[in-house]
Amino acid sequence: KQGRRMFPFLAFSVCGLDPTAHYSVSVQVVLADPNHWRFQGGKWVPSGKADTNMQGNKICMHPDSPNTGAHWMRQEIAFGKLKITNNKGASNQGQMIVLQSLHKYQPRLHISWVGEASDHAEGQMQPHVFAFPETQFIAVTAYQNTDITQLKIDHNPFAKGFRDNYDTIYPGIEV
Amino acid sequence: KQGRRMFPFLAFSVCGLDPTAHYSVSVQVVLADPNHWRFQGGKWVPSGKADTNMQGNKICMHPDSPNTGAHWMRQEIAFGKLKITNNKGASNQGQMIVLQSLHKYQPRLHISWVGEASDHAEGQMQPHVFAFPETQFIAVTAYQNTDITQLKIDHNPFAKGFRDNYDTIYPGIEV
DNA sequence: GCATTTTCACCTAGGTGTCAAGTT
DNA sequence: AACTTGACACCTAGGTGAAAATGC
Numbered sequence: 001k002q003g004r005r006m007f008p009f010l011a012f013s014v015c016g017l018d019p020t021a022h023y024s025v026s027v028q029v030v031l032a033d034p035n036h037w038r039f040q041g042g043k044w045v046p047s048g049k050a051d052t053n054m055q056g057n058k059i060c061m062h063p064d065s066p067n068t069g070a071h072w073m074r075q076e077i078a079f080g081k082l083k084i085t086n087n088k089g090a091s092n093q094g095q096m097i098v099l100q101s102l103h104k105y106q107p108r109l110h111i112s113w114v115g116e117a118s119d120h121a122e123g124q125m126q127p128h129v130f131a132f133p134e135t136q137f138i139a140v141t142a143y144q145n146t147d148i149t150q151l152k153i154d155h156n157p158f159a160k161g162f163r164d165n166y167d168t169i170y171p172g173i174e175v
Numbered sequence: 176k177q178g179r180r181m182f183p184f185l186a187f188s189v190c191g192l193d194p195t196a197h198y199s200v201s202v203q204v205v206l207a208d209p210n211h212w213r214f215q216g217g218k219w220v221p222s223g224k225a226d227t228n229m230q231g232n233k234i235c236m237h238p239d240s241p242n243t244g245a246h247w248m249r250q251e252i253a254f255g256k257l258k259i260t261n262n263k264g265a266s267n268q269g270q271m272i273v274l275q276s277l278h279k280y281q282p283r284l285h286i287s288w289v290g291e292a293s294d295h296a297e298g299q300m301q302p303h304v305f306a307f308p309e310t311q312f313i314a315v316t317a318y319q320n321t322d323i324t325q326l327k328i329d330h331n332p333f334a335k336g337f338r339d340n341y342d343t344i345y346p347g348i349e350v
Numbered sequence: 351g352c353a354t355t356t357t358c359a360c361c362t363a364g365g366t367g368t369c370a371a372g373t374t
Numbered sequence: 375a376a377c378t379t380g381a382c383a384c385c386t387a388g389g390t391g392a393a394a395a396t397g398c
Binding site for chain 3: 001038086101102140141142157158159160161162166
């Protein structure tokens with residue numbers, strides 16, 4: 001039970017940090033609404049109450065943490081290796097987040113100041129937390145919406161074998 | 176310039192943590208002595224002064240961080256994906272440590288308390304730091320000691336193709 | 351019925367020491 | 375002469391959706 005990567009993955013651009021100060025960047029995923037959802041007639045519709053037992057999800061630190069403001073601002077902060085699972089027993093492994101299927105979630109970006117990265121000073125203050133509604137998603141164990149499936153096949157490099165034109169781009173040529 | 180993994184890799188067993196408290200575990204690598212080293216006549220011998228310009232190496236956080244004391248004590252804490260390089264430009268990437276060839280190094284284990292892992296409390300106190308002399312090593316760009324090379328070939332799964340008996344363990348049997 | 355788990359062929363990603371070539 | 379770099383064949387590791395099997 002190892003989970004699967006979130007795809008498309010979360011990526012954020014940040015500015016306004018002190019280039020020489022040190023920060024840790026994390027993502028947390030919280031319930032976005034109180035509903036259980038189902039896919040019916042080509043649409044997602046609410047269907048009963050969400051199971052609210054499994055709140056308090058793990059904070060998933062970006063692998064570059066801790067690092068300088070300059071590093072975080074240089075380019076998009078991508079969480080390409082973040083994985084989700086419905087297996088509670090896997091919750092303690094790195095970059096793994098436990099979710100419940102057919103619930104809607106809201107990712108949150110955390111930026112925490114960690115003092116100077118001299119030998120071992122790591123005193124901190126309250127982190128800034130950001131939530132972008134456009135990153136909400138519904139977790140599933142089997143794909144419902146074929147548009148999403150096709151988007152994954154088209155853009156996820158690991159799904160290349162499922163692209164329609166995969167071995168017909170150079171028809172008749174054997175290498 | 177992406178560096179190479181340290182192998183054999185660092186691994187530590189810890190005890191005495193509060194099972195429910197939260198900690199981050201890190202490794203740092205510092206110069207072990209003031210010498211430059213060379214391999215001569217089958218032995219490592221001091222050869223001049225170390226270049227002390229590149230001190231203050233990055234603290235490399237274990238990917239499971241932050242996590243509970245129970246998690247850290249459950250099994251060995253392994254840094255199997257930690258990489259070393261001599262390229263200063265690569266210093267900002269995750270799990271990467273910049274070293275100088277032909278210098279001797281001492282890894283250090285850091286265990287930092289990070290308060291409760293409730294939403295975003297991350298206040299901390301001074302971390303505990305441990306250094307085990309048996310983990311010292313000399314960084315190289317080309318292997319000098321053939322015993323070490325053979326140890327790597329024998330035990331590193333990625334070097335399987337270099338084992339003498341690689342395709343002769345079951346001679347004549349085709350599967 | 352519908353949701354979840356398991357297995358699979360197919361793919362990307364990247365970690366080995368070696369060796370030849372380059373550098374100082 | 376000694377050290378460093380880059381290309382390479384060969385390998386491990388693991389991320390895909392599909393589809394079959396299993397649960398509930």
